[in-house]
Amino acid sequence: xxxxxxxxxxxxxxxxxxxxxxxxxxxxxxxxxxxxxxxxxxxxxxxxxxxxxxxxxxxxxxxxxxxxxxxxxxxxxxxxxxxxxxxxxxxxxxxxxxxxxxxxxxxxxxxxxxxxxxxxxxxxxxxxxxxxxxxxxxxxxxxxxxxxxxxxxxxxxxxxxxxxxxxxxxxxxxxxxxxxxxxxx
Numbered sequence: 001x002x003x004x005x006x007x008x009x010x011x012x013x014x015x016x017x018x019x020x021x022x023x024x025x026x027x028x029x030x031x032x033x034x035x036x037x038x039x040x041x042x043x044x045x046x047x048x049x050x051x052x053x054x055x056x057x058x059x060x061x062x063x064x065x066x067x068x069x070x071x072x073x074x075x076x077x078x079x080x081x082x083x084x085x086x087x088x089x090x091x092x093x094x095x096x097x098x099x100x101x102x103x104x105x106x107x108x109x110x111x112x113x114x115x116x117x118x119x120x121x122x123x124x125x126x127x128x129x130x131x132x133x134x135x136x137x138x139x140x141x142x143x144x145x146x147x148x149x150x151x152x153x154x155x156x157x158x159x160x161x162x163x164x165x166x167x168x169x170x171x172x173x174x175x176x177x178x179x180x181x182x183x184x185x
Contacts, residue, residue: 062093062161076166097166106132106173112163121149124147
């Protein structure tokens, strides 16, 4: 092999290694990007707080949307596609999920809010998206979301879509943790 071919092979090997490393760095970089720019309407967990609750609020339509990542074979649907809510009041919603495979799997849901400027007014006390979901073969569950929209939500926002995409993370989870979580459901 001549010197030029060796150099090209070395550069290609370094390029492949860098692309592999970058693929793992994308998730935390995406989180930082969303936090800085406010794009994608990412939201975080809130503690129960009575300061968000009000006696009077206004009506708001919330649409629940579910997506499966292309490698995720589970059934995943909102129990209600549309919910009429009142700002300043806590509301509960659920999503139905079923492991349709013959193997135990672990999933993680990633939330998004549209329009994205509504995300800062949404507070979630409980959400299945905060935790990994382990299901045995054929197992099904109702996954909860407990949320409130702050009454200071701009009056120009009358409809909000809460979207969740579910991903298969079985290969990224410690098998011992999956075994331990089997008894907790």
